[in-house]
Amino acid sequence: MIKISTKMVMYTTLVMSTVMVISSENWFSMWMGLEINMMSFIPLMEKNKNYMSAESKMIYFIIQSMGSIIFIFMMIMNPTIMILEEMNNQICMMLITLSMAMKMGMAPMHMWFVMIISKMNWKNCTILMTWQKIAPMFIMSNTCQNSMMINVIAISSATMGAIGGINQTSIKKIMAFSSINHLGWMTICMKFDNEMWMKYLAIYSIMIIMLTINMSKKSMNFINQINTNMKTKTEKINFLIMMLSLGGLPPFIGFLPKWLVIQTLIQTNSYITLIVLMMLSMLTLFYYLRMITPIIMMNNLINKWNLKSNNMKNINLMSFCINMMLPITMIINMI
Numbered sequence: 001m002i003k004i005s006t007k008m009v010m011y012t013t014l015v016m017s018t019v020m021v022i023s024s025e026n027w028f029s030m031w032m033g034l035e036i037n038m039m040s041f042i043p044l045m046e047k048n049k050n051y052m053s054a055e056s057k058m059i060y061f062i063i064q065s066m067g068s069i070i071f072i073f074m075m076i077m078n079p080t081i082m083i084l085e086e087m088n089n090q091i092c093m094m095l096i097t098l099s100m101a102m103k104m105g106m107a108p109m110h111m112w113f114v115m116i117i118s119k120m121n122w123k124n125c126t127i128l129m130t131w132q133k134i135a136p137m138f139i140m141s142n143t144c145q146n147s148m149m150i151n152v153i154a155i156s157s158a159t160m161g162a163i164g165g166i167n168q169t170s171i172k173k174i175m176a177f178s179s180i181n182h183l184g185w186m187t188i189c190m191k192f193d194n195e196m197w198m199k200y201l202a203i204y205s206i207m208i209i210m211l212t213i214n215m216s217k218k219s220m221n222f223i224n225q226i227n228t229n230m231k232t233k234t235e236k237i238n239f240l241i242m243m244l245s246l247g248g249l250p251p252f253i254g255f256l257p258k259w260l261v262i263q264t265l266i267q268t269n270s271y272i273t274l275i276v277l278m279m280l281s282m283l284t285l286f287y288y289l290r291m292i293t294p295i296i297m298m299n300n301l302i303n304k305w306n307l308k309s310n311n312m313k314n315i316n317l318m319s320f321c322i323n324m325m326l327p328i329t330m331i332i333n334m335i
Contacts, residue, residue, distance in 0.1 A: 014040040021135040070099035107160035122216035130205040158184030162283035200257035210319040227294040247285040
């Protein structure tokens with residue numbers, strides 16, 4: 001186990017490195033921010049000194065290094081080649097976009113992401129699914145010039161995220177594939193508006209944080225543990241709402257970012273992309289429903305001494321309020 005003081009330093013550098021990437025004025029300081037970000041996250045992955053911890057750190061280091069090598073290589077090569085400058089610039093930007101997709105774990109370079117998440121604790125999973133996406137997404141939004149490429153990356157990520165999660169029993173793996181699917185939706189936003197993916201990522205992060213707090217407190221790692229570990233009816237209803245919100249089902253808050261994307265795709269006549277994304281979103285909803293079904297269908301009897309709720313009332317209330325924010329604001333607007 002690492003010391004608390006070391007943890008604090010690593011968390012601070014993790015936050016500062018992302019801020020450094022966002023506020024950079026040149027490519028080199030962006031690359032440096034990404035490297036600091038990687039070296040800050042690796043020590044945080046240290047939990048127990050076993051082969052799973054070592055293996056996940058090694059995989060993460062190799063993948064992130066490969067992404068950074070492509071990024072810096074394109075950065076150096078771009079000004080040196082003078083033949084067909086326009087063409088060269090476009091290829092460089094495409095490769096930088098691909099390197100950022102690799103860093104985030106987008107399809108088809110996504111299997112490392114699933115492997116690592118299944119070997120980490122819930123806190124690190126949350127960081128990897130939310131905060132670690134900010135810096136690469138920011139660079140990607142500045143470099144994506146080819147809309148066809150963005151379409152291909154987004155649809156392939158949404159497809160792999162939807163199909164990959166169907167046969168899983170591990171909640172962590174389901175969350176990883178769900179994250180890949182949501183990345184597809186976020187990437188498609190880059191074609192139209194930079195603010196849109198930021199809004200999507202912010203709402204998605206809130207939903208993931210609420211879910212992982214619940215999973216961590218209840219020590220749930222597999223689907224068959226959900227029904228037995230959920231003690232009270234309130235917890236079950238709350239979990240049900242959170243999963244439906246993550247699936248993007250109206251009237252929950254998870255529908256809002258998808259609504260923004262759908263609206264923009266309709267306005268720009270991108271109907272085929274929209275239909276594909278919506279159909280794949282239905283597939284993700286299917287495996288969320290698989291997680292919820294035991295809670296709805298089965299009624300387990302619990303002894304009274306097992307009903308001790310370990311400070312979960314406030315968390316349940318908060319997550320319920322956040323998920324119901326969309327209908328509440330709509331009712332207020334109508335009044």
